[in-house]
Amino acid sequence: MTLLAAFSLQFPLIWGGFLFIFGLCFGSFFNVVIYRLPLMLMAEEGKERLSLSFPPSFCPQCRQPVAWRDNVPLFSFLLLKGRSRCCARPISRRYPLTELFCGLLFVLAGYLLTPGFALLGGLGLLSTLLVLAIIDARTQLLPDRLTLPLLWLGLVGAALGWTGTTLPAAVWGAVAGYLSLWTVYWAFKLATGKEGMGYGDFKLLAALGAWF
Numbered sequence: 399m400t401l402l403a404a405f406s407l408q409f410p411l412i413w414g415g416f417l418f419i420f421g422l423c424f425g426s427f428f429n430v431v432i433y434r435l436p437l438m439l440m441a442e443e444g445k446e447r448l449s450l451s452f453p454p455s456f457c458p459q460c461r462q463p464v465a466w467r468d469n470v471p472l473f474s475f476l477l478l479k480g481r482s483r484c485c486a487r488p489i490s491r492r493y494p495l496t497e498l499f500c501g502l503l504f505v506l507a508g509y510l511l512t513p514g515f516a517l518l519g520g521l522g523l524l525s526t527l528l529v530l531a532i533i534d535a536r537t538q539l540l541p542d543r544l545t546l547p548l549l550w551l552g553l554v555g556a557a558l559g560w561t562g563t564t565l566p567a568a569v570w571g572a573v574a575g576y577l578s579l580w581t582v583y584w585a586f587k588l589a590t591g592k593e594g595m596g597y598g599d600f601k602l603l604a605a606l607g608a609w610f
Contacts, residue, residue: 402513414505421504423469425497428529436537458484471497515560540598545605552608568608575607576600
């Protein structure tokens with residue numbers, strides 16, 4: 399990783415360009431996660447099988463497969479002028495904006511963090527938070543499949559010295575994060591008889607506590 403750090407310092411523009419393209423590609427995959435993961439979680443038995451890899455990319459409007467040339471992150475949206483080739487319907491701007499924002503996040507992380515495990519951890523944290531934020535905005539869900547790995551990654555990163563905090567601090571941060579919202583949840587429920595938030599909020603704040 400020392401050679402990579404030296405390269406990033408000597409050729410910052412090339413390093414930033416590499417991270418931006420890398421981020422665009424990951425952003426394209428995150429669009430798949432954002433769209434499919436809630437459907438996978440809410441699917442009932444007997445419905446069409448859906449996973450992150452099957453079926454291949456398809457138009458959400460007419461369900462036609464998307465050709466590889468129309469699936470290039472950001473650039474395909476610009477070349478198609480924001481409309482699907484198969485049915486000419488508008489493509490949601492959420493797709494290119496997610497890719498663009500992910501690319502910019504990767505560049506920012508690359509300039510703020512030293513190449514190595516610290517950068518990998520930072521990219522994992524930022525990517526997961528981006529996906530969670532968009533899923534939450536669309537569906538009001540914070541899936542365990544994302545929050546729990548983020549929590550464990552924060553604890554493991556602290557144990558290995560990758561996150562800049564100690565393992566005891568990360569453990570107590572996770573406990574404090576979970577219990578703070580758990581307390582608010584039960585206080586609100588006892589006072590009103592209603593649920594004011596979901597359990598996913600507890601787990602997300604626990605994950606942030608583990609990281610920070």
